[in-house]
Amino acid sequence: MKIKKLLFVTDFEQLWFDALQSLMDLRKVGLEHVIFLHVIEREKVAMHRGVGYLKDEETKLREIANIRFIDWAEGLFETGMECGAYILVGSPVPKVLSVANEEKADLIVIGAHKGTETIEILRRTSIPVLVHKYDIKKNERPFERPILVTDWSSPCERAIEYLIALKDILKNVVVVHVIAEKSIKGLNRTEIQKIEKENKKRLEEVCDTLSTEGISSEFHLYMGEVVEQIKNAISEHNISLVVAGTTGKGAWRARWLGSVSRKLVQDSQLPILLVPKAG
Amino acid sequence: MQKNILVADDDMDVVTFVSTVLEKSGYKVIGAKDGEEALNKIRANRPDLIILDILMPKQSGIKLYRELKTDESLKDIPVVILSAISKRTFLRSQEALTEFGGEPVPEPEVYIEKPVEPDDLAKTVSEVLSRKGG
Numbered sequence: 001m002k003i004k005k006l007l008f009v010t011d012f013e014q015l016w017f018d019a020l021q022s023l024m025d026l027r028k029v030g031l032e033h034v035i036f037l038h039v040i041e042r043e044k045v046a047m048h049r050g051v052g053y054l055k056d057e058e059t060k061l062r063e064i065a066n067i068r069f070i071d072w073a074e075g076l077f078e079t080g081m082e083c084g085a086y087i088l089v090g091s092p093v094p095k096v097l098s099v100a101n102e103e104k105a106d107l108i109v110i111g112a113h114k115g116t117e118t119i120e121i122l123r124r125t126s127i128p129v130l131v132h133k134y135d136i137k138k139n140e141r142p143f144e145r146p147i148l149v150t151d152w153s154s155p156c157e158r159a160i161e162y163l164i165a166l167k168d169i170l171k172n173v174v175v176v177h178v179i180a181e182k183s184i185k186g187l188n189r190t191e192i193q194k195i196e197k198e199n200k201k202r203l204e205e206v207c208d209t210l211s212t213e214g215i216s217s218e219f220h221l222y223m224g225e226v227v228e229q230i231k232n233a234i235s236e237h238n239i240s241l242v243v244a245g246t247t248g249k250g251a252w253r254a255r256w257l258g259s260v261s262r263k264l265v266q267d268s269q270l271p272i273l274l275v276p277k278a279g
Numbered sequence: 280m281q282k283n284i285l286v287a288d289d290d291m292d293v294v295t296f297v298s299t300v301l302e303k304s305g306y307k308v309i310g311a312k313d314g315e316e317a318l319n320k321i322r323a324n325r326p327d328l329i330i331l332d333i334l335m336p337k338q339s340g341i342k343l344y345r346e347l348k349t350d351e352s353l354k355d356i357p358v359v360i361l362s363a364i365s366k367r368t369f370l371r372s373q374e375a376l377t378e379f380g381g382e383p384v385p386e387p388e389v390y391i392e393k394p395v396e397p398d399d400l401a402k403t404v405s406e407v408l409s410r411k412g413g
Contacts, residue, residue: 035336066363073334074368077341080375084313084336103337 001158001165005033007105009096012038012065014111017072019132023109025143025169033082035103036072038065039092062087093120100127112266119265122246126279128162131265131272142271144171146241149230151177152202155245159275160206163243164213173217174237175206178229196221234270242272282408283324285309287317287340288332288361293393297330297361300397301404314338318346321353328408331387333362333369340364341372348384357388357407361400366390 008020020034045058069085076083084103088095100108109130110118122129132142143166150156163173177199184192203219210217220237222229234242265272284306286297291312298308309324311317315337321329329347333340340362347353360369369390377383388407391400 070334070363074364077333077339077364077368077372078375080372080379082339082342083334084339085334086336 001106001161002030003106003165004030005035005103005105006031006107006109007035007037007096007100007103009037009039009092009108009110011092011111012068015109015132017068017075020072020109022140022142023130023132025141026166027081028168029166031081033084034076035099035105036069036083036085037096037099038069038087039095040065040087040089041092042090045089058089092117093124096121097124100125112272122274122276126276128273128275131274133269133271141169142241143169144240145174145238146170146243146273147174147176147230147233147237147239148206149176149178149233149242149244150203150206151245153245155275155277157245158278159243159245159273160209162273162275163210164215167213167215170215173210173215174233174239175203175210175217175219176230176233177203177219177221178226178233179221179223180226181224184223196223231268234268239270242268242270244272244274246274246276281305281307282328283307283309283326284328284330284404285311285317285321285324285326286330287311287314287335287343288330289313289335290332293332293361296397297400300400304401304405306404312336314340314343318343321347321356325353326356327411328404329356329358330361330404331358333360333364341369341376344387345373345376345381345384349382357411359389359391359403359407360387361391361393361395363393365392 003026006023006026008015010016040058040061044061045054047053065087069087073083073085086099096108096110105127107128107130108121108125109132110121112118112131112133118131146163148159148163163170179195179199184195199221203221207217207219220233222233284301286294286308288294289312294310298310301308309320309326311320313336318338331340331344340360344358347356347358370386373384389403391403
């Protein structure tokens with residue numbers, strides 16, 4: 001599983017060239033090609049009563065985007081990178097998905113501030129999605145200290161494979177599992193300790209897998225409300241990136257894409273790499 | 280005999296503009312909307328000249344140019360670059376790719392930074408084809 005081609009989706013409000021440059025460590029693990037995508041939302045240029053389709057407005061918006069993309073592309077081309085660009089008019093979600101499929105992108109990078117669209121993209125793709133939160137002071141090198149949040153699902157296994165593909169740019173991986181509050185409801189202390197022991201063993205196994213690949217890692221077990229505990233783990237371990245699997249139907253998709261986790265995606269200061277089930 | 284010219288640009292307005300200018304001058308024009316489609320059409324039609332944009336989906340003009348100039352059967356087809364990307368960037372990118380282990384490639388016949396006037400385009404194409412024995 002390699003990241004050779006990255007689709008960088010920008011509305012020129014949140015993600016700029018510096019955010020893309022923060023991902024250039026990926027070149028060390030195979031990134032060769034960056035595709036820029038800007039979607040001009042249809043309502044900005046669509047038919048308006050009395051004035052019709054705003055062709056001049058579309059031309060202006062296209063040129064504003066084009067001039068940025070040319071500038072960014074020149075920066076990348078000069079370093080030997082391959083580069084392409086799309087400026088499309090329409091609804092962002094279908095356009096992002098169709099370009100990602102057409103270009104066979106290995107990673108979609110999007111901003112988080114338009115929460116509904118971001119969540120919708122996550123629901124409808126099997127391509128890993130990086131919800132990028134860029135702040136030069138906090139995450140200049142987002143891949144150095146990721147936290148892998150696992151619920152033992154198959155997408156989490158895929159997320160581990162993904163991390164292994166990134167091994168040359170990782171410094172240390174923090175592997176975390178949260179025992180959900182509701183899963184221990186009504187259990188006695190011994191039963192809870194048994195669950196703890198089982199989960200620790202599985203966490204150890206993940207760290208062993210990473211270690212076999214030469215990746216430094218540590219594990220931590222949490223218990224309680226899942227999103228709150230993930231937030232705790234992030235602040236406790238000097239994390240640069242959150243990595244998690246998302247399933248189509250299972251609990252993780254529900255947790256990550258539900259109202260609480262949506263808040264995490266939107267509010268977290270860190271980039272979040274979501275790895276869906278293979279398509 | 281009518282000369283074939285392939286125009287690769289993802290901006291259909293540019294393809295239309297170039298086609299109109301060149302067809303008026305008596306050339307037959309084949310359009311392509313990205314680097315991949317262009318390469319397929321070049322292999323299938325072997326045009327007499329290629330007009331190439333740089334920033335395109337699927338495969339950029341930089342990579343396509345390199346493929347053309349390192350392919351024994353295609354490297355003699357003259358290429359005119361018509362792009363908003365500067366010539367300086369184009370040359371630097373080719374240098375970088377050569378440094379990464381690629382074969383050195385020659386400069387394009389002509390490099391035009393967009394926009395181009397219709398008369399200049401027609402004149403450039405005519406001159407390049409004459410130099411190539413057309």
